[in-house]
Amino acid sequence: MLRRLVLTATVTAAALAGAVPAAGATPLPFPLPLLSAPDRLTVIVSDTGNTRTDGRYELTCDPAGGTHPAAVKACARLDELAQEDRNPFAPVPEDQMCTMQSGGPATARVTGTWQGQRVDATFNRANGCEISRWRTMEPVLPNTRS
Known part of the structure; x- marks a missing residue:
């Protein structure tokens, strides 16, 4: 969220700087801020x-809403990860050593936009790295532990 605010402020300032009319020109209407x-x-x-x-759940943030059963908590978690400068949608690196354990057959797919970036990520619980990645996304993804 902080990154989004800084980006919006920077773009708005740049737009305002370019909106100064030349001497003698008719000023244009004040530009609307870019949100x-x-x-x-x-x-x-x-x-x-x-x-x-x-x-299938829809999740919107700022303000939190949609059909997601824990929208407020899910948005708070995504904001927390953004403040940590972490991309929770990044896949596990191919060369990552992972424990060979199974967390069950659960799968998830997340698509849309987050922090102004397109998202198309899949999640599973096939090994220790994927289980950890899933847990990082709770409560965006459901807690599958009994």
């Missing part, structure tokens, strides 16, 4: 073993 679009994500979760958490 960044809110975070808007679609979360599809399946095979968690809990029919209450499987499904």
Whole structure:
């Protein structure tokens, strides 16, 4: 969220600096500030073993809303990760050593926009790295621990 505010302020300042009319020219109407679009994500979760958490959810932030069952907490978590300068949608690096454990068959796909960037990320619980990545995204993704 902080990054979005700084970007909006920078773009607005640049637009205002370029809007100064030349001497003798008729001034243009005051430009509207450029507002960044809110975070808007679609979360599809399946095979968690809990029919209450499987499904398709819409999540919007700033303000929190949509059909996500924990929209306020999910947006707060995404803001926290943004403040830490972390990209929770980045895949596990291919050369990452991961424990060979299974966290179950749960899968999720998240698409949309976050921090002004397009998102198309898949999540699973196939090994220790993927389990950790899933947990980092809770409560955007459901808690699958019993």
